[in-house]
Amino acid sequence: MNENSSSAASAVPGRLRPLKWHELVRRGDFVADGQQGFQLWEGPGGFRADAFVKQIYRRLKHRSATAGKAA
Numbered sequence: 454m455n456e457n458s459s460s461a462a463s464a465v466p467g468r469l470r471p472l473k474w475h476e477l478v479r480r481g482d483f484v485a486d487g488q489q490g491f492q493l494w495e496g497p498g499g500f501r502a503d504a505f506v507k508q509i510y511r512r513l514k515h516r517s518a519t520a521g522k523a524a
Contacts, residue, residue: 469510472502476511483510 469483469491479498483491484507491510502509 468513470513472509472511474501474503476502478502478505478509481512483512484508485510 472478472482477498478494478500480495482494482498484494484505486492494509
């Protein structure tokens with residue numbers, strides 16, 4: 454059982470991050486589908502991520518090319 458959970462955690466693509474317990478779930482988030490893939494969350498939003506049984510993921514925000522560069 455631990456083997457499956459560790460492999461699922463390593464399968465998270467770099468463009469997704471797991472939601473923290475206090476973040477609210479919204480449309481456009483993703484949920485693991487059990488086959489090391491992800492499905493778009495199309496259910497209701499507005500509840501905390503820790504209220505759901507499966508881990509919920511969100512796309513990382515894209516940084517602009519100039520972000521972090523000194524002017």
